[in-house]
Amino acid sequence: MYAAAETISAERPPTVSSVREAAGVSNADATRYLREWREEKAAAGSRIAATPQSVLEQAARLAGSVWADAVALAAEQHAAVEARWVRDSQDKDTELGELVADLDRITTEHTTETAGLRAELAQAAERVTAAESRASLAEEAAAEIRAEISTLTSDLAAARARAETLQHAHDALLQRITPEDTTKEQPREPDSQ
Numbered sequence: 001m002y003a004a005a006e007t008i009s010a011e012r013p014p015t016v017s018s019v020r021e022a023a024g025v026s027n028a029d030a031t032r033y034l035r036e037w038r039e040e041k042a043a044a045g046s047r048i049a050a051t052p053q054s055v056l057e058q059a060a061r062l063a064g065s066v067w068a069d070a071v072a073l074a075a076e077q078h079a080a081v082e083a084r085w086v087r088d089s090q091d092k093d094t095e096l097g098e099l100v101a102d103l104d105r106i107t108t109e110h111t112t113e114t115a116g117l118r119a120e121l122a123q124a125a126e127r128v129t130a131a132e133s134r135a136s137l138a139e140e141a142a143a144e145i146r147a148e149i150s151t152l153t154s155d156l157a158a159a160r161a162r163a164e165t166l167q168h169a170h171d172a173l174l175q176r177i178t179p180e181d182t183t184k185e186q187p188r189e190p191d192s193q
Helices: 002-011 016-023 027-049 053-177
Strands: none
Touching: 002 016, 002 027, 016 027
């Protein structure tokens, strides 16, 4: 019966009907047992209140001692965490300093390399301009040479034509002024005999 009242009190205040149902007893028994259970609970609360002063003082000293130990432990842990934080902070500062130095070095190298590449690019651009100028002059010279070759080809063709004409005229003149070859046999005239 008391067990049923304890079980019910864990969820809600027990009533006569809830104890009767849980314990399976009559209404009168449930009322009597529930009253006894409540009186016993009330008596237990008054016994706790009547704790002797010396026990209370010892409990206070114990609580103070536990509190002092907890404060000391917390202070130790705080000091350890703070020391680790200072060490980590110094490590981070050192690492950050190294990173800044590396960044400065890389930036200087990049600036120097970029300046060198720009100078090379300017020289290459000058060489390209000079080469384009020379190529333009060469193209002009080639055009002049092609024109001259064309003129010379024309002149050569005309000279060949004149030479051929002159050769024909010369051959014709030679034929006109050269006597016929007498070494050839003349047809004989028949004998009049």
